[in-house]
Amino acid sequence: MKLPEVKINNALFTDLEVATSIDNNSRIGAKLLDYGTMVIDYLNRKFYFISFDEQNEINVSSPDIGFLLKAENDTIKIGMVWDNSEACKKGIKSNNIIKAIDDYNLTKMPLCELFFRVREKIAKKSVLKFTLLDENGQEKIVELEHK
Secondary structure, eight states, X not given: OEEEEEEETTEEEEEEEOOOOOSSOOOTTGGGXXXXXXXXXXXXXXXXXXXXXXXXEEEXXXXXXXXXXXXXXXXXXXEEEOTXXXXXXXXXXXXXXXXXXXXXXXXXXXXXXXXXXXXXXXXXXXXXXXXXXXXXXXXXXXXXXXX
């Protein structure tokens, strides 16, 4: 889901993409740390966020590729696929394993590095070639353009 704006303390986040997952690897709020310092005052039950940006307006738009990523069993998989997205129309399904992006093999690296490499690849190019494995182990190559 995309929210036009969310205000946390004095920081205004615009074009915010939010999603939930049902896996055990919750990352709620982790991306906030890219934009400022988070302080949790347990004693007084308070949450503080101090933006790195002096203007306090932070645009967090990200490339829209039509699906979310999820980590599972040392692999990066397709999470939720947006209805009517190019990814959906090209047959990408939830739980497909991402084996490679543009011939960059993703099968032999630690999970944390893997997750960040995938996001980095997606952010750098507007057209990407994904090599996927479906639930039957069949390999599929799909080219996607993102906005």
